[in-house]
Amino acid sequence: MPAHADPPTPAPRTLHRRAAGYPRAPRVGRVLRAGARHAVLLAVAGAMLFPVLWALITSFKPANDIYGTDPVPWPASLEHYRSALDDFPIVRLLVNTFVMAAGVTLAQLTVGVLAGYALVRFHVPLRGWMMGALAVALVVPTQSLIVPHFLMLAELGWRDSYPGLVLPQLSGCALAVLLLHEHVKAIPAGLLGAAALEGATPWETLRFVVLPLLRPALGAVAVLVFISTWNEYLWPLLAAPSREHTTIQVGLQLFQNQEGPNPGPLLAAAMLATLPVVAVYLFASRRVADAFLHSGLR
Amino acid sequence: MSTTAVRTAPGRRAPDAPAGEPGAGTGARAARGRRTGRVGPWLYLTPMLASLVVWVYGPLVFTGVLSFLDWDLTSDRRPFVGLDNYERLFGEPEFPQAIQRTLLYVVLMVPFATFVPLGLAIMLWKRPGRGSEIYRALLFLPVVLAPVATAVSWQFVLNPLQGVANATLGGLGLGSDRNWLGDPDTALPVVVAVTAAKIVALNMLLFGAALAGIDRRGIEAARVEGATEWEITRFVVWPQLRRTTVLLGFVCVVLAGQWVFTNVAVLTQGGPDGSTDNVYHRLYTYGFTFFDIGAASAAAVVIVLALTALFALRVLAARVTRRFARARPR
Numbered sequence: 001m002p003a004h005a006d007p008p009t010p011a012p013r014t015l016h017r018r019a020a021g022y023p024r025a026p027r028v029g030r031v032l033r034a035g036a037r038h039a040v041l042l043a044v045a046g047a048m049l050f051p052v053l054w055a056l057i058t059s060f061k062p063a064n065d066i067y068g069t070d071p072v073p074w075p076a077s078l079e080h081y082r083s084a085l086d087d088f089p090i091v092r093l094l095v096n097t098f099v100m101a102a103g104v105t106l107a108q109l110t111v112g113v114l115a116g117y118a119l120v121r122f123h124v125p126l127r128g129w130m131m132g133a134l135a136v137a138l139v140v141p142t143q144s145l146i147v148p149h150f151l152m153l154a155e156l157g158w159r160d161s162y163p164g165l166v167l168p169q170l171s172g173c174a175l176a177v178l179l180l181h182e183h184v185k186a187i188p189a190g191l192l193g194a195a196a197l198e199g200a201t202p203w204e205t206l207r208f209v210v211l212p213l214l215r216p217a218l219g220a221v222a223v224l225v226f227i228s229t230w231n232e233y234l235w236p237l238l239a240a241p242s243r244e245h246t247t248i249q250v251g252l253q254l255f256q257n258q259e260g261p262n263p264g265p266l267l268a269a270a271m272l273a274t275l276p277v278v279a280v281y282l283f284a285s286r287r288v289a290d291a292f293l294h295s296g297l298r
Numbered sequence: 299m300s301t302t303a304v305r306t307a308p309g310r311r312a313p314d315a316p317a318g319e320p321g322a323g324t325g326a327r328a329a330r331g332r333r334t335g336r337v338g339p340w341l342y343l344t345p346m347l348a349s350l351v352v353w354v355y356g357p358l359v360f361t362g363v364l365s366f367l368d369w370d371l372t373s374d375r376r377p378f379v380g381l382d383n384y385e386r387l388f389g390e391p392e393f394p395q396a397i398q399r400t401l402l403y404v405v406l407m408v409p410f411a412t413f414v415p416l417g418l419a420i421m422l423w424k425r426p427g428r429g430s431e432i433y434r435a436l437l438f439l440p441v442v443l444a445p446v447a448t449a450v451s452w453q454f455v456l457n458p459l460q461g462v463a464n465a466t467l468g469g470l471g472l473g474s475d476r477n478w479l480g481d482p483d484t485a486l487p488v489v490v491a492v493t494a495a496k497i498v499a500l501n502m503l504l505f506g507a508a509l510a511g512i513d514r515r516g517i518e519a520a521r522v523e524g525a526t527e528w529e530i531t532r533f534v535v536w537p538q539l540r541r542t543t544v545l546l547g548f549v550c551v552v553l554a555g556q557w558v559f560t561n562v563a564v565l566t567q568g569g570p571d572g573s574t575d576n577v578y579h580r581l582y583t584y585g586f587t588f589f590d591i592g593a594a595s596a597a598a599v600v601i602v603l604a605l606t607a608l609f610a611l612r613v614l615a616a617r618v619t620r621r622f623a624r625a626r627p628r
Binding site for chain 2 (some may be wrong): 055288
């Protein structure tokens with residue numbers, strides 16, 4: 001898919017019967033049909049989002065009413081947020097998570113751009129084998145690599161460290177490489193040829209021709225990798241098990257064990273854990289959605 | 299596998315290596331060009347190759363070796379035991395049950411990867427406008443929500459004693475004492491539901507993209523012929539979405555086990571009675587609860603072999619269908 005593909009446009013209005021000049025259905029049927037449609041969509045949205053919405057509402061309720069069924073948390077109380085921040089190094093965990101996600105994103109993008117470019121620009125021996133190795137690497141589940149990764153980490157003495165959190169997640173670089181390779185391939189060959197004719201070295205071509213054209217694609221892949229790394233649970237659980245060094249996702253689990261049956265602060269912490277990514281989504285929903293669209297499944 | 303196949307690039311494609319050796323003329327520049335032409339690729343490819351070797355294929359080989367050893371992570375002795383770990387894996391009831399549960403997850407999950415998001419995407423596509431945009435943004439939200447936060451929220455809502463789910467059911471007179479995550483009959487459906495929200499949301503987006511690329515003339519023609527909306531959906535739209543549906547279904551078969559992992563780990567830890575266990579969680583339990591590295595590695599080998607076989611089968615099937623399609627007279 002080309003680096004500069006248009007975002008998917010909504011279907012044109014002429015698809016719609018009425019706009020195309022077809023007779024309208026009788027009024028009752030129309031209202032019923034629209035009602036049914038909204039009912040289905042609202043039911044699905046409710047089923048998918050209700051628990052998180054309820055947790056959000058509850059996180060503002062006072063402790064003595066935590067299991068109340070009143071959907072309006074009024075008067076709102078911030079006590080759970082306060083006690084979550086007091087009892088647990090949440091800010092520290094958020095910073096850790098950010099460093100890990102940014103580190104993995106940067107590493108995967110670097111690997112992806114270099115390899116994706118080289119696979120298009122040069123005659124690479126064993127190219128087919130490399131593409132095959134990348135495709136198979138996509139299928140290998142991360143869960144099946146945790147034992148050797150863990151042992152390697154222990155050997156290197158990297159537990160509870162940023163390199164230990166970030167580097168093993170390069171095992172997921174195949175997706176970034178393949179996606180960016182597709183995007184480089186979509187750049188017209190003439191541009192690369194012209195750069196070569198002008199005497200640009202391969203590095204200059206990458207730096208001044210390919211990278212600027214690749215910027216939208218890089219943004220999309222970055223969003224995708226960042227969000228999925230932010231939400232990663234298994235690897236931080238093994239690589240950084242201690243309270244100060246782990247990520248917010250694992251921290252929630254530790255927090256739950258620490259707090260026991262008191263759900264208020266836990267829900268508040270859960271909301272803080274998901275807030276940054278949701279905030280990014282709310283401000284740039286179109287771009288985030290496009291990133292997932294162009295970058296496949298995670 | 300990426301979903302690049304959902305939207306293929308328009309017919310613009312660069313040759314594999316434009317211009318071959320750049321500046322192949324005379325002078326120092328050309329010489330440099332030729333030299334970097336030979337050394338260059340490896341400079342660019344090394345990070346990728348190193349990542350794959352160090353973090354994917356090396357560890358895979360390592361796992362293969364470990365699966366023949368008996369090792370508890372701490373002792374200095376790790377005797378070679380041949381296929382013992384594999385025999386143990388399939389001799390004890392846990393792993394076969396986990397395999398069976400993994401397949402059950404796949405079966406339950408596939409509709410949420412295919413028909414449910416397909417139906418929703420078509421509903422939104424039929425009525426473009428502000429309302430649909432809002433629904434679309436809302437329904438995509440589960441993809442970006444942190445899984446642990448989502449799981450914690452579900453846990454709270456489903457609290458058997460005071461949760462709002464039981465309170466509501468009790469209010470409706472449907473019994474308010476359901477132990478959702480503690481009952482083998484409901485635990486697995488709950489894990490599926492929690493995971494399904496994310497898959498529905500993601501695949502709805504992908505189906506939406508496929509719908510945007512549909513041939514409009516066919517729809518117009520059908521409409522002129524007096525086809526009903528349902529007939530248009532069934533006979534004009536659906537055939538064009540079949541490939542996307544099959545692809546997303548296959549992706550779900552491969553990835554369903556991984557998708558549920560976090561939810562299993564946070565919500566049930568595989569219980570009650572192993573009813574929500576799957577092979578990934580089993581592997582994790584062997585390795586990091588029992589420190590039985592041999593068994594965990596054997597499980598990893600079995601999983602990777604199964605997935606690779608599935609992948610090869612799919613590639614093979616695609617090749618056969620293509621040949622068949624070419625041979626068929628039009």
